[in-house]
Amino acid sequence: MKKLIILFFAIALLPGCSDDWGWYVVNPYNKSGLINVKFLLSGYYFTLLLSFTSILISVVVGLLVALPGLSKNPWLRNFNRVYVEVVRSVPILVLILWVYYGLPPITGLDVTVFWAGVIALALSDSAFQAEIFRGGIQSIDKGQYEASHSVSLNYRDTMRFVILPQAIRRILPALGNQLVYMLKMSSLVSIIGMQELTRKANELVVTEYRPLEIYTVLVLEYLILILVVSAGVRWLERRLQSDERA
Amino acid sequence: MAQAVINEDIQIKNVFKRFGDFEALKDVSLSVNAGERVVICGPSGSGKSTLIRCINGLERHESGSIIVDGITLAERGASLQQIRSRVGMVFQQFNLFPHLTVLDNITLGPIRSKNLSREQANKLAMTYLERVKIPEQAQKYPRQLSGGQQQRVAIARSLCMEPKILLFDEPTSALDPEMISEVLDVMIGLAETGMTMICVTHEMGFARRVADKMVFMDEGKIVEMAPPSKFFDSPNTDRCKNFLKQILQH
Ligand SMILES: Nc1ncnc2c1ncn2[C@@H]1O[C@H](COP(=O)(O)OP(=O)(O)O)[C@@H](O)[C@H]1O
Ligand SMILES: [Mg+2]
Numbered sequence: 001m002k003k004l005i006i007l008f009f010a011i012a013l014l015p016g017c018s019d020d021w022g023w024y025v026v027n028p029y030n031k032s033g034l035i036n037v038k039f040l041l042s043g044y045y046f047t048l049l050l051s052f053t054s055i056l057i058s059v060v061v062g063l064l065v066a067l068p069g070l071s072k073n074p075w076l077r078n079f080n081r082v083y084v085e086v087v088r089s090v091p092i093l094v095l096i097l098w099v100y101y102g103l104p105p106i107t108g109l110d111v112t113v114f115w116a117g118v119i120a121l122a123l124s125d126s127a128f129q130a131e132i133f134r135g136g137i138q139s140i141d142k143g144q145y146e147a148s149h150s151v152s153l154n155y156r157d158t159m160r161f162v163i164l165p166q167a168i169r170r171i172l173p174a175l176g177n178q179l180v181y182m183l184k185m186s187s188l189v190s191i192i193g194m195q196e197l198t199r200k201a202n203e204l205v206v207t208e209y210r211p212l213e214i215y216t217v218l219v220l221e222y223l224i225l226i227l228v229v230s231a232g233v234r235w236l237e238r239r240l241q242s243d244e245r246a
Numbered sequence: 247m248a249q250a251v252i253n254e255d256i257q258i259k260n261v262f263k264r265f266g267d268f269e270a271l272k273d274v275s276l277s278v279n280a281g282e283r284v285v286i287c288g289p290s291g292s293g294k295s296t297l298i299r300c301i302n303g304l305e306r307h308e309s310g311s312i313i314v315d316g317i318t319l320a321e322r323g324a325s326l327q328q329i330r331s332r333v334g335m336v337f338q339q340f341n342l343f344p345h346l347t348v349l350d351n352i353t354l355g356p357i358r359s360k361n362l363s364r365e366q367a368n369k370l371a372m373t374y375l376e377r378v379k380i381p382e383q384a385q386k387y388p389r390q391l392s393g394g395q396q397q398r399v400a401i402a403r404s405l406c407m408e409p410k411i412l413l414f415d416e417p418t419s420a421l422d423p424e425m426i427s428e429v430l431d432v433m434i435g436l437a438e439t440g441m442t443m444i445c446v447t448h449e450m451g452f453a454r455r456v457a458d459k460m461v462f463m464d465e466g467k468i469v470e471m472a473p474p475s476k477f478f479d480s481p482n483t484d485r486c487k488n489f490l491k492q493i494l495q496h
Binding site: 150 | 341
């Protein structure tokens with residue numbers, strides 16, 4: 001609610017300011033301002049595409065890394081620990097640079113800006129997802145495994161039909177937080193030239209010399225995005241919970 | 247000799263089970279014939295749960311042998327899978343799947359591990375829900391049911407796998423007193439169908455009524471094993487006498 005009030009005042013300020021402040025650069029009521037606003041808004045496309053692609057991949061990878069972490073086999077558990085610790089200790093920005101500039105010569109693959117961003121973001125996030133999944137799965141009562149065993153379910157079916165559906169309901173708030181985090185971290189991919197929100201703002205600042213106004217719009221763009229996504233996550237949570245009660 | 251094996255559903259011989267340094271089962275031997283009803287009692291921590299959990303492979307015994315329906319329970323591999331599908335288990339805490347409806351709780355096993363179609367499984371599930379007298383609850387979720395109803399769903403879930411043997415681990419201990427009899431009634435009904443049953447319970451009225459064999463355990467050992475008439479009227483050991491006195495007081 002507090003966020004909404006701040007947002008309201010921030011938006012009210014925009015047309016209220018005089019031309020001295022330079023709001024004309026992003027004033028949709030004049031022609032060049034409208035072009036600029038459209039340019040800034042077009043950054044949403046790659047911010048969203050990048051973030052959602054990355055989170056989908058990181059959820060899958062995170063789960064695949066979490067499962068060996070729950071194994072009785074110490075080698076598998078060690079794999080999990082090493083993966084999580086190593087990936088977590090590299091800053092995302094460094095990972096982005098490394099994937100973009102380092103991966104092509106090593107692998108011989110042609111890594112586009114978009115996929116370099118996706119790989120780096122997904123890799124970084126997968127370590128957190130792995131920890132979230134591990135915690136979620138560990139929180140499920142062992143009686144659930146025993147009951148599955150007693151009706152002859154194998155490991156895969158036990159996970160798929162009994163453990164994961166319950167674990168995912170529990171970790172949904174954490175997954176929502178990761179999505180918000182991912183949307184914000186995607187701004188770092190601007191450094192290798194990804195045309196997302198932050199990059200668009202940077203480019204406009206270079207041509208218009210109006211950093212205050214343009215970056216204020218950028219802040220608002222992220223604010224609106226995060227508020228909408230958070231509301232969506234909460235809606236989904238409520239729906240899943242009422243499913244269980246219904 | 248060969249005939250004896252066929253008539254015995256469960257043959258436990260000289261089984262030991264350790265948790266770390268602690269010996270939970272010490273040289274336990276027990277055989278259960280097809281259709282026989284065995285009731286196991288004994289003080290808390292005496293190894294009752296561990297024993298029956300060894301029978302369906304939830305715990306691995308260290309030495310000795312367990313043969314279920316002619317199949318030797320080995321360390322890993324196919325035998326465990328084969329035995330699991332022949333042995334059902336009902337738990338003290340029910341262990342229903344909270345995110346699934348009653349019907350889905352019961353049909354999940356048959357659909358996934360016995361390859362029944364959903365239609366076949368639903369039909370079978372409804373027969374067993376009628377057997378435990380709650381067919382009208384099929385579409386509800388476990389949390390919407392009373393404890394007694396939940397345990398009856400758990401029994402139906404086990405029955406729907408059509409096991410030869412059913413294990414009960416204190417099925418009424420987590421229930422409010424007024425719900426105990428509805429579960430025991432279902433179990434008595436089952437006993438009358440000739441199902442092989444091993445029940446860990448302290449419900450002595452039930453034991454007297456259905457048991458063919460009473461087993462008393464203490465400190466990881468079977469201390470006393472006798473038909474109910476002998477067991478209740480003239481137990482051999484003082485430990486068993488004292489235990490029965492305590493139990494029958496309340
Ligand atoms: N997973 C386990 N790890 C360590 N000790 C255990 C475990 N399961 C059971 N025990 C111990 O083994 C003994 C027998 O337990 P249990 O078979 O559950 O007894 P009962 O069912 O007769 O109350 C107890 O002392 C208990 O603490
Ligand atoms: Mg017990």
